[in-house]
Amino acid sequence: xxxxxxxxxxxxxxxxxxxxxxxxxxxxxxxxxxxxxxxxxxxxxxxxxxxxxxxxxxxxxxxxxxxxxxxxxxxxxxxxxxxxxxxxxxxxxxxxxxxxxxxxxxxxxxxxxxxxxxxxxxxxxxxxxxxxxxxxxxxxxxxxxxxxxxxxxxxxxxxxxxxxxxxxxxxxxxxxxxxxxxxxxxxxxxxxxxxxxxxxxxxxxxxxxxxxxxxxxxxxxxxxxxxxxxxxxxxxxxxxxxxxxxxxxxxxxxxxxxxxxxxxxxxxxxxxxxxxxxxxxxxxxxxxxxxxxxxxxxxxxxxxxxxxxxxxxxxxxxxxxxxxxxxxxxxxxxxxxxxxxxxxxxxxxxxxxxxxxxxxxxxxxxxxxxxxxxxxxxxxxxxxxxxxxxxxxxxxxxxxxxxxxxxxxxxxxxxxxxxxxxxxxxxxxxxxxxx
Numbered sequence: 001x002x003x004x005x006x007x008x009x010x011x012x013x014x015x016x017x018x019x020x021x022x023x024x025x026x027x028x029x030x031x032x033x034x035x036x037x038x039x040x041x042x043x044x045x046x047x048x049x050x051x052x053x054x055x056x057x058x059x060x061x062x063x064x065x066x067x068x069x070x071x072x073x074x075x076x077x078x079x080x081x082x083x084x085x086x087x088x089x090x091x092x093x094x095x096x097x098x099x100x101x102x103x104x105x106x107x108x109x110x111x112x113x114x115x116x117x118x119x120x121x122x123x124x125x126x127x128x129x130x131x132x133x134x135x136x137x138x139x140x141x142x143x144x145x146x147x148x149x150x151x152x153x154x155x156x157x158x159x160x161x162x163x164x165x166x167x168x169x170x171x172x173x174x175x176x177x178x179x180x181x182x183x184x185x186x187x188x189x190x191x192x193x194x195x196x197x198x199x200x201x202x203x204x205x206x207x208x209x210x211x212x213x214x215x216x217x218x219x220x221x222x223x224x225x226x227x228x229x230x231x232x233x234x235x236x237x238x239x240x241x242x243x244x245x246x247x248x249x250x251x252x253x254x255x256x257x258x259x260x261x262x263x264x265x266x267x268x269x270x271x272x273x274x275x276x277x278x279x280x281x282x283x284x285x286x287x288x289x290x291x292x293x294x295x296x297x298x299x300x301x302x303x304x305x306x307x308x309x310x311x312x313x314x315x316x317x318x319x320x321x322x323x324x325x326x327x328x329x330x331x332x333x334x335x336x337x338x339x340x341x342x343x344x345x346x347x348x349x350x351x352x353x354x355x356x357x358x359x360x361x362x363x364x365x366x367x368x369x370x371x372x373x374x375x376x377x378x379x380x381x382x383x384x385x386x387x388x389x390x391x392x393x394x395x396x397x398x399x400x401x402x403x404x405x406x407x408x409x410x411x412x413x414x415x416x417x418x419x420x421x422x423x424x425x426x427x428x429x430x431x432x433x434x435x
Contacts, residue, residue, distance in 0.1 A: 035103030035175040047096045054133040059189035060123035077191040078263045084196045102179040114167040115147030142171040192262040202255040204228050204286040211280045221385040244390045250380040260371040272298045273318050281381050288326045295319040295378050315375040323363045
């Protein structure tokens with residue numbers, strides 16, 4: 001290769017490099033967003049998370065208002081019932097730390113493309129508005145969350161694979177819309193989604209009684225037992241009335257880990273309740289707790305499901321709870337206790353008493369509220385007296401317990417018997433030779 005050819009090649013390489021540089025620069029300028037926040041920066045330049053005292057979340061027809069008072073969060077639409085503090089704090093933390101992955105210049109007219117059209121007929125296209133205020137009511141921030149960004153696709157198109165981010169607008173920033181990696185999937189405008197889910201924890205049940213439907217002064221049945229490991233007996237049992245263990249065993253752990261679906265404001269109870277089927281259940285525990293539960297079914301939803309083949313909605317009940325307790329002031333000493341045993345038992349008693357006092361205070365705060373629960377929660381209490389008894393002729397043999405081999409009756413010996421076989425007579429001439 002001549003010297004001239006080498007020089008020409010070098011010149012061509014330089015020209016190509018320059019052309020590539022200008023092409024990249026032009027391409028970058030074309031797609032570079034001129035929004036206030038750029039990739040890698042937080043959505044807010046300064047977000048006063050500790051000053052937030054009110055959060056209002058709106059989407060379509062639903063609104064949730066969370067208010068902080070004396071350091072505790074509550075849900076306004078549910079008669080100021082305690083909010084799930086973990087959920088609230090998680091949302092505030094995520095909002096303060098969320099970073100921009102892309103900025104998109106856009107005019108308000110493009111809001112529908114990002115799922116932020118408050119006038120859209122389809123709720124999912126209206127977006128979710130969030131307003132955050134301080135104690136004085138001053139607005140600290142306002143954002144709108146739009147559609148999720150589908151992975152592998154153009155941010156301006158709504159197609160692609162799974163969700164890799166979400167469109168969000170900071171109303172104090174008029175430069176455009178941003179894409180963030182946080183989906184805020186737990187953010188909801190439904191008040192029930194923010195409720196604290198801690199509920200009842202009834203333990204060591206001593207007795208259970210239930211009234212008939214619409215007869216709160218009568219007793220349909222009452223079960224009692226002598227100790228925590230004992231079986232229930234039926235008060236006033238008549239001759240031949242034997243309890244069915246399959247019906248009574250669930251009552252031993254009644255409301256042990258109960259959950260509720262929602263809280264119904266008092267002014268909405270009459271719209272959905274069926275008081276004609278109201279019942280009252282009373283539960284006494286070995287530790288001195290006394291519960292009174294009032295429950296009644298709700299009216300079925302009149303609207304038909306969109307899918308006619310879909311299974312019907314699970315029945316629900318409205319339930320109220322009142323509780324009181326008489327807790328022992330001191331432990332009853334046992335005979336021949338050593339000093340070391342007494343010390344250990346006194347410590348355990350003190351710790352347990354403190355735990356019960358804390359639970360009593362929390363459960364007393366539930367009084368006066370209407371909790372919507374599933375039928376499964378109160379199903380063990382819906383049986384009539386006859387539903388607790390063994391059917392006629394049922395021996396009531398309980399299912400075998402783990403680790404115990406049930407007795408098996410000796411099997412009767414079976415003998416094989418061959419039926420008689422008719423042998424045909426010999427024909428003439430047969431059997432004579434070699435007989």
